[in-house]
Amino acid sequence: MKRSLNKDAMTPEKGEEDMTSALTVSICLPTCNRPELIVECLDSCLAQTYPHIEILVGDDSRDDVTQQLIATRYAHDARIRYVRHDPPLGQARNVASLFERAAGTLVMLIHDDDYLAPEGVARLAALWQIYPHLEVAFGDQHEVDASGHVDAQRSAALNAAFHRTRRAQGMQMLPGRTGLVQMFPNNGWMALATLVRCVGYREDAGACCDFVFGVELCLAASQVYYLHEYVSYYRKTPVSISQSTRVSPFAAAFTAYSFVLRLTLDASLETARGKALRRLAPIVVSLHAKHDAPLAALRVALDHPDAYAYGLNLRLYYHLALIARALLAVCVRQRPRAPRFP
Incomplete structure (x- = not known):
């Protein structure tokens, strides 16, 4: 459910309305x-061409x-504040805690x-000179492999998959949609500190806290800008997975699905909710089936037929096969064993 935010608490303090390069x-x-x-990571922060920074670790x-x-x-280096x-x-x-210290x-x-x-x-800070009342801004991410190699083709595909294209550049007409369809990145974004602190990171979201924060931030904002320029590098390796995700690698998908399903949204955002669920539902179906919850998997699949193009997507039949196999395994385990006689 969308949390109520005090807009007055997000109003810039005196002197903040004149957004300058300082x-x-x-x-x-x-x-x-x-x-x-x-x-x-730290060296990249210290190498920024923008001079007015502090780095909180x-x-x-x-x-x-x-x-x-x-x-x-x-x-x-006095710019680094470590705890x-x-x-x-x-x-x-x-x-x-980092947001609070900022x-x-x-x-x-x-x-x-x-x-x-x-x-x-x-690149992102400059947007506040053009749009003084801007609240949130983000750009594209390079994809980097374990050896540090940047793949231009995969980087372009990564951003396109999350609706970050040249055509989408500019102020977002429906900021909430930006978060729901995962256009908003997990990091490398910039936002007003007052807004960020009002939204906060939810501990109950577990491994999904980045996604939940991004959705709630965009829902709370009225001016969100997407810049079609690379501002950060996203490293895709096994160590990118949090410790909690290693223990339960599917918790994030389940949490994201439940979170989106239960959100209270304006009617204008229902289409975005549908798009988000179409992305998440097949993942949840597959994970339920692979973790011996075939009936839960079937319920999710039946609730979201559009996620499978109403039966025209071969992924549906693969998932139905997974569900059938999981159901058979459950039945075999639950079948009473014949008594043994000496």
């Missing part, structure tokens, strides 16, 4: 046990390797295994 951007960087990756690591690395390598959490806060509370008018989020393009901050 606005400070707080780059929020949550990290956990990735000292081998955070250096590239929230460290959930179980050891002090990252702490020692930052103390040694970045000791003399280690003991005990760890978890992803959502870590990010929320002193800048604008906030940007970048995860520790990703990094920023040198002009990333400048």
Whole structure:
């Protein structure tokens, strides 16, 4: 359900209405046990061409390797404000704590295994000079493999898959749709700090907290701008998966589906909800079937026939086969065994 937000709390303070290049951007960087990756991320933040930045690091690591690395390598750079959490806060509370510590008018989020393009901050911050009442801005993401190689073709496909195309550039007519259809990226975005703090990161969303935050941020905003330029690098490797997701790798899809299904939305956003569910429903069907919940899988499939082009998509028949196999396995397990006699 969409949470009620106090619009007065999001009104810029005195002096913030004149959006100029002097606005400070707080780059929020949550990290956990990735000292081998955070250096590239931090160096990309420090290399920004936009001068008015602070870099907030929230460290959930179980050891002090990252702490020692930052103390040694970045000791003399006052732009970095580092805090280690003991005990760890978890992803959502870590990010929320960074938002609370942010002193800048604008906030940007970048995860520790990703990094920023040198002009990333400048490109997004410049939009506030053109649109003084802008609340949220985001751009494209490069896709990077484990070895650090950027694949231009895969990067273009990644953005196109999430509706980030040249045709879509500009102020979004339905900001809520931007979050629902996952056009809004998981990081590399920029937003007013007051709005970000009002929305917050939900701990109950678990591994899905990035998606839930993006949807709620876009629903709360009235001016969201998409810039068709690369501003960040998204690293696609096994270490991109959070620790909680490793334990239950499908929790995010289930949470996202349930969250979208239960949202209270204006009628203008029902089409966007349908598009979001068409993306999520087949994933949920497959996961239910593979985890011995065939009846739950069948219910979701029947609830969303449009996700399978009303029977014209071969994916439906593959999923029905998975459901049948799972149902048979359940029946075999539940069949009473014949008594053994000596």
